[in-house]
Amino acid sequence: MMAIDDLLATISALQRADLERWIREELVVEQDRGSLTFSDMECARIRLICTLTYDLDVDDSTLPIVLSLLDQLYDTRQRLFSLTRAIKAQDETVQLAIAAATLPESKLEV
Known part of the structure; x- marks a missing residue:
C-alpha cells in the first residue's frame, strides 16, 4: 500500500x-x-x-483504449499461464494429444 x-x-x-x-x-x-x-x-x-x-x-482520449487493450492482453496472458500449468499437470499422453490438436506438425515435439 x-x-x-x-x-x-x-x-x-x-x-x-x-x-x-x-x-x-x-x-x-x-x-x-x-x-x-x-x-x-x-x-x-x-x-x-x-x-x-x-x-x-x-493522448488523454486514447489512454482508456490503450489501457483496455493492455488489460485484455494481461488477462489473456494469465489465462494462458493457467492453461499451461493445467496441461503440465496432465500425463504425457494427454499433453501429446493437446499438442497434436493445437500445434502444426512441424512444431510438435515429444
Whole structure:
C-alpha cells in the first residue's frame, strides 16, 4: 500500500492533478474509496499510465483504449499461464494429444 504523497514523491513526473483526474475517470482505483492509498498493482498501473502519458505522449482520449487493450492482453496472458500449468499437470499422453490438436506438425515435439 502506498499513500498518495509517497507515490508523488516516488514518481517524480507524476502530477497530483493528473492522478486525481485518472481516479475520477476510473483509470486508477484507490484501495479504499477516498483514502488516497493504492495497492502495489495500482501503483504499477500508475507508473504505466505515466509512461504512456509523459514519455510516449499518448493522448488523454486514447489512454482508456490503450489501457483496455493492455488489460485484455494481461488477462489473456494469465489465462494462458493457467492453461499451461493445467496441461503440465496432465500425463504425457494427454499433453501429446493437446499438442497434436493445437500445434502444426512441424512444431510438435515429444
